[in-house]
Amino acid sequence: MKVSVIGAGTMGNGIAQVFAQKGTDVILVDTFPDAIKKALETMKSSLEKLQRKGAIREDPNIVLSRIKTETSLSALSESDVYIEAVPEKPEIKKTAIEAISSVARPDSIVASNTSSISINLLSSYCKFPQNFVGMHFFNPVPVMKLVEIVKSNRTSEETLNKVMSLVTLLDKQYVVSSDYPGFISNRILMPLLNEAMLALEQGISTKEDIDKTMKLGMNHPMGPLELADFIGLDVTRDIMEVLYREFGDHRYKPPIILRNLVNSGKLGRKSGEGFYKY
Template identity: 45%
Template sequence: MQINTVGVIGAGTMGNGIAQICASAGLKVVLVDIADAALDRAMSTIDASLDKLIRKESITDSDKQQTLGNIHTATDLQALAGADLVIEAASESEQVKLSLIRQVDEIVSAEAIIASNTSSISITRLAAASSRPQRFIGMHFFNPVPVMALVELIRGLQTDDRTHEAARAFAETVHKTAISVRNHAGFAANRILVPMINEAVFVLQEGIASAEDIDMGMRLGCSHPIGPLALADLIGLDTLLAVMDVLYTSFNDSKYRPAPLLREMVEAGYLGRKSGRGFYRYPA
């Protein structure tokens, strides 16, 4: 099927990034959030991101204006009625996602695809909230979306071949490389990555090394482009905790136990870059 209009639910870090890459690829985008303030912040973020690309001479000012012109914002889910693909990029809460999927299911056409950007929640379980579960799929983008080349395509038990191929074609349209992954807790990348970050938090918690030395050790000793604790701050500590909780519950294995320090930092509101403080401090 041809995807011309993409709806994105959630104007946060992931949502505005997905909106940007879709609009830059020439697709029409409807970005929906419950608050006008969130939409304004999202558009400012996209504007600044495009300005960086202009300074790098990757795009022209004309390209920027065309991209911004392709994005329309709304606070009402009804604005998604004409979308060929709707990508849910709300917070990593199963109940929030299920509620949104049920609402969107009643708004979009029978041919539309509904996708979730969840990083850990069962696609089969989310698809069951839709009246057309065969047209539901997981599309897990990585942060920052305009920079990271990967998207995981996760088929639920109900997802049909046509939906999977349409999602793969869409990934190519927005210049991403897609990998196909079974529906399993944490999928592929996060099943490996997030426990590694969690172990780095344990190392910090136990006083084995400072945050700076842990990150330097992984950068210089393992050739990682960014240290695990700095990456945690970029991803968001609340998101990481949610993924670890899903892994721990799904596998009932103590190796997936969230580090107590990670949970305590989330309780304190130290969520990383988005809150100004995580394992490091960030200027406002």
């Protein structure tokens, strides 16, 4: 099997890695050479950590040797599965899906890792909409057990069955959602992150105490502000923008404190600072 992953950021490199760990050949495409360099470093250090913990037996270099990298969408070629993990902007996703469509076979699966954009909309950019599906992985991909499978009105049963088998091959579990803004996970998560940011903005408490409340009082493994930093504040804002637009509900409106952090380049863990410093 050959899998192409488009976008080598937080999610794309994790997706490429988990397929390579299962012996699959992967092409990882990102239009920014620096992103490819960073992705290779991230995957190497993740694989070394997994090896130290005894979670993988193979040499990390052998796993990495299955991943070929490219820096142009025009380098895409025939694959059994394409998964796009480019930024959460419909126009960027459109470009990626059209490029995939120009080389996909009539039986190739085309999946989007979108957190919030309509799968019906994205499938309209694909030459074979019946093969198009949402495959929403969670961060960090090598660790998180869930994939949310999202079907559009045109996703075929055959595609759904193939994607369920893919998730099982990766030793992960799936849930199936219809195409509704935020699917299951972000529809529930985003209002929580939003309220935590508003509580901070309104001076109700410190960031540490807001996070501590949810960790020790509600048994969440991470506090909501810590989690937003982990997801990426730009990604969080983009998801909220889509949900706010789609639902028209203030529960999803990105708070000023979030916008200001993103506008000043503080994107969370990946940039070294967000609500916290790393």
